[in-house]
Amino acid sequence: MHIRDTTAGYGLPTRIVHWLMAVAIVGMYVLGLWMVELDYYSPYYRTAPDIHRSVGMLLLFLLVPRFIWRLANVMPSDDELSPIERRAAQIVHWGFYPLLLALMVSGYLMSTADGRPIEVFDWFSVPALVHDKAMEKAAGEVHEVLANITMIVVLLHAAASLKHHFLDRSRILARMWSGPANNQ
Numbered sequence: 001m002h003i004r005d006t007t008a009g010y011g012l013p014t015r016i017v018h019w020l021m022a023v024a025i026v027g028m029y030v031l032g033l034w035m036v037e038l039d040y041y042s043p044y045y046r047t048a049p050d051i052h053r054s055v056g057m058l059l060l061f062l063l064v065p066r067f068i069w070r071l072a073n074v075m076p077s078d079d080e081l082s083p084i085e086r087r088a089a090q091i092v093h094w095g096f097y098p099l100l101l102a103l104m105v106s107g108y109l110m111s112t113a114d115g116r117p118i119e120v121f122d123w124f125s126v127p128a129l130v131h132d133k134a135m136e137k138a139a140g141e142v143h144e145v146l147a148n149i150t151m152i153v154v155l156l157h158a159a160a161s162l163k164h165h166f167l168d169r170s171r172i173l174a175r176m177w178s179g180p181a182n183n184q
């Protein structure tokens with residue numbers, strides 16, 4: 001079993017965290033769009049944003065070790081890509097980290113602008129670091145724009161990986177799903 005990433009493919013921790021976060025982030029987007037349309041009398045009016053904020057904070061805490069793990073590991077080889085594809089993949093792969101960080105931090109700032117902490121599933125609470133009511137609206141607008149940009153980048157990223165899999169018949173999707181080939 002591969003733990004570390006190698007030039008031939010991704011180890012188990014990278015693969016588990018990649019797919020776990022991918023499902024959670026897309027789920028968070030759908031949840032976000034749905035919950036802002038709820039009216040006061042909906043039974044989910046309070047619970048849906050509570051879940052959104054709690055999962056969002058857990059994702060933020062997972063993003064940091066994920067980034068450290070990425071820096072501590074080699075990137076699998078991108079030799080089979082054309083120079084343009086290689087550049088685009090590097091920009092998207094590295095770009096995801098600051099994009100997701102900014103998305104999650106804007107959500108945190110919007111939620112704590114009134115000075116109240118975030119209760120993560122009644123499990124622990126994350127204190128408000130900046131108490132500034134005026135920031136709520138600005139952070140909310142940034143959050144919405146960044147969430148939309150993230151989804152566009154995710155769609156491009158997923159489409160590129162499917163193109164490599166079905167059209168180019170490369171192992172790029174396989175090495176993120178099942179790791180390096182057995183003989184490597």
Ligand code: HEM
Pocket residue numbers: 024025026028029030031032033036049052053054055056057059060103104105106107108109110111118140143144147148150
């Ligand atoms: C994976 C990361 C996240 C994604 C994809 C995401 C996505 C979204 C989306 C699409 C909306 C609806 C925007 C709109 O149409 O107005 C939203 C709203 C919201 N998000 Fe997030 N979000 C994420 C993380 C967070 C985090 C970490 C927090 C706070 C800790 C947070 C707090 C909120 C709040 C409070 C709203 C409601 C804003 C309002 O009432 O207008 N989000 N989010």
Ligand code: HEM
Pocket residue numbers: 014018021022023025026070076078089092093094096097154157158159161162172173174175176
């Ligand atoms: C929110 C959703 C997603 C995010 C944030 C994301 C992020 C990333 C990042 C940062 C990498 C580089 C490796 C790493 O640092 O972990 C990566 C690699 C990869 N992702 Fe995603 N991803 C998402 C969804 C998807 C989806 C839906 C697919 C396919 C349908 C996919 C397929 C791949 C593949 C095949 C690689 C390996 C590329 C290579 O080895 O060159 N990802 N992803």
